Amino acid sequence: MRIAALDLGSNSFHLLVVEARLDGSFVPLATEREMLRLGDLVALTGSIGEAARKRAVEVVRTFRAVADAQRADEIVAVGTAALREAADGVELVERIRAEAGIEVQVVDGVREAELIFTAIRSSVLIDPGPALAADLGGGSLELMVGDRSGLSFAASLRLGVGRLTAELVRGDPPSRRERAALSERVSRELSGVAGELVESKPRLLVGSSGTFAAIARMASALREGAVPAGVNQLSVTRSDVDALARRVRSSTVAERSRMPGCDSRRAELLPAGIAVLEGLMDTTGLSELTVSEWALREGIVLDAIGAHDPAELLGDPRALRRSSVLALCRRSSWRQRHARKVADLAVELFDGTVELHGLGPDSRELLELGALLHDIGEHVSRAGHDRHTAYLVENGGLRGFSPAEVAKLSVLGRYHVRGTPKASFESFAALGAEDRAEVTALVAILRLADALDSAHSSLVERVGVVVQGGGGAPEGDRRRVELVIEAHGDGELELWNIRRKKELFERTFTCVVEERLVELARLAYDPDRGRSGPS
Numbered sequence: 001m002r003i004a005a006l007d008l009g010s011n012s013f014h015l016l017v018v019e020a021r022l023d024g025s026f027v028p029l030a031t032e033r034e035m036l037r038l039g040d041l042v043a044l045t046g047s048i049g050e051a052a053r054k055r056a057v058e059v060v061r062t063f064r065a066v067a068d069a070q071r072a073d074e075i076v077a078v079g080t081a082a083l084r085e086a087a088d089g090v091e092l093v094e095r096i097r098a099e100a101g102i103e104v105q106v107v108d109g110v111r112e113a114e115l116i117f118t119a120i121r122s123s124v125l126i127d128p129g130p131a132l133a134a135d136l137g138g139g140s141l142e143l144m145v146g147d148r149s150g151l152s153f154a155a156s157l158r159l160g161v162g163r164l165t166a167e168l169v170r171g172d173p174p175s176r177r178e179r180a181a182l183s184e185r186v187s188r189e190l191s192g193v194a195g196e197l198v199e200s201k202p203r204l205l206v207g208s209s210g211t212f213a214a215i216a217r218m219a220s221a222l223r224e225g226a227v228p229a230g231v232n233q234l235s236v237t238r239s240d241v242d243a244l245a246r247r248v249r250s251s252t253v254a255e256r257s258r259m260p261g262c263d264s265r266r267a268e269l270l271p272a273g274i275a276v277l278e279g280l281m282d283t284t285g286l287s288e289l290t291v292s293e294w295a296l297r298e299g300i301v302l303d304a305i306g307a308h309d310p311a312e313l314l315g316d317p318r319a320l321r322r323s324s325v326l327a328l329c330r331r332s333s334w335r336q337r338h339a340r341k342v343a344d345l346a347v348e349l350f351d352g353t354v355e356l357h358g359l360g361p362d363s364r365e366l367l368e369l370g371a372l373l374h375d376i377g378e379h380v381s382r383a384g385h386d387r388h389t390a391y392l393v394e395n396g397g398l399r400g401f402s403p404a405e406v407a408k409l410s411v412l413g414r415y416h417v418r419g420t421p422k423a424s425f426e427s428f429a430a431l432g433a434e435d436r437a438e439v440t441a442l443v444a445i446l447r448l449a450d451a452l453d454s455a456h457s458s459l460v461e462r463v464g465v466v467v468q469g470g471g472g473a474p475e476g477d478r479r480r481v482e483l484v485i486e487a488h489g490d491g492e493l494e495l496w497n498i499r500r501k502k503e504l505f506e507r508t509f510t511c512v513v514e515e516r517l518v519e520l521a522r523l524a525y526d527p528d529r530g531r532s533g534p535s
Helices: 038-044 048-068 082-086 088-098 107-122 160-167 176-191 194-198 210-224 238-249 253-257 264-284 296-303 310-314 319-331 336-352 361-373 387-394 401-417 435-449 494-503 503-509
Strands: 002-008 012-018 024-035 074-079 104-106 131-136 141-147 148-156 204-208 235-237 289-291 460-468 479-485 511-519 523-526 530-535
Touching: 002 048, 012 048, 012 148, 012 296, 012 319, 024 048, 038 160, 048 074, 048 088, 048 264, 074 082, 074 088, 074 296, 082 088, 082 104, 082 194, 088 104, 088 296, 107 131, 107 141, 107 148, 107 204, 107 296, 131 210, 131 264, 148 194, 148 387, 160 264, 176 194, 176 264, 194 264, 204 210, 204 264, 204 361, 210 235, 210 238, 210 264, 210 289, 235 238, 238 264, 253 264, 319 361, 336 361, 336 435, 336 460, 361 387, 361 401, 361 460, 387 401, 435 494, 435 503, 479 494, 479 503, 494 511, 503 511
Parallel strands: 002 074, 074 104, 131 204, 204 289, 479 511
Antiparallel strands: 002 012, 012 024, 131 141, 141 148, 235 289, 460 479, 523 530
């Protein structure tokens, strides 16, 4: 089933057309966006006006044409603050129905918050929870507190960036008095919900919307010296925001537009957006913002297909990540049996070598998920599939992962066959020194796990690890790592590949790897399924 979602917001109109799947997931087919800034007009005059109404109808008609070209089975349109507050909002809705053939549902702030939170919890890992989610639109700020089980608090405040900019900002850059007026308005509006927010004890601040995304992207670029590749689950601290705020408040709109990471269409709105973000941090004591790329339009889709993310059904917030990885694997026609076997072996190797690498559960999870993904590049071509895997991971729309984690998964895919991770590979270059060391260790482990299922036959049942030496060993004396390989048969191919692929492991962990085969009952061979059970 194909669904087209129209988010008719106060700043922008958005279109998302998707292919919905039976498990409640979806694949994007087309996206469109048009910035109309209706909220500015409503804030200044109380109405949208004839010229803007005409333009809005034209945009919706174009969106309808795109949806029809994508053979959408259902079109769902939702209008928010500008449409519900404008004196001529009903007139615009009627014109859209008559001229574009689309029924618009104008929702209140609470319903808008519910839809947005549905999208956010399917896009960002809410762990630890609960999270304060904030969607900053042109006309209003939607606030939501909740976790994977649902919402516990929702409110809609008249703090949209278009509204604040239109009402309070005249100078370019804004004057000291205008900046003070922004802060005072934000503080006053937030004071009405401050008690409930503090009482809810949120442990994470998640921001959605183009303005929050632009702020995080620019703050990260200022901190790192490079614009991040993606923004979903990108995090910036209060000090990062303060550093950006100093530059934004002293710059003109034209100067902001040229700052790294800036969306020029939002340059004028940045002072108001930063004022809202700082007010939220001051009110709640939360000192970090995490961005959700998904917002109202994705919430409309999830609501329309009447399904929830599998992670919610499992009651495990981190299952969002596994669900997203498995969805990409399925889209890439993965070799499921081999991938799951390599993932199992990789985890066994990780657990058996903790004293070598000293990594924790987050690294273990990344290794397992990277193992599930490691061969998806074969969907493009068997030749060079490691490079294709890296590309698919980087562009696969994985949810619940930070940009750095996506980069690590990409590195795992790129180097699971051969080579040493190096800065000439963009995803590796984007990582800090500590993350580079971590992912190199994970690559070394994954390469051994892959070698243990060389024939994709699940010949190896399990692998044990015995580590000897280390500690007080003299300088130059390397530890000995024995792999105890329990296999259904002679395992000659697997042993040969271990010897070929152990060099990175030995170099990374300053050790010598030895192999010992324990032969189990041989597996019968089924030509349709590969090895299946003891003969």
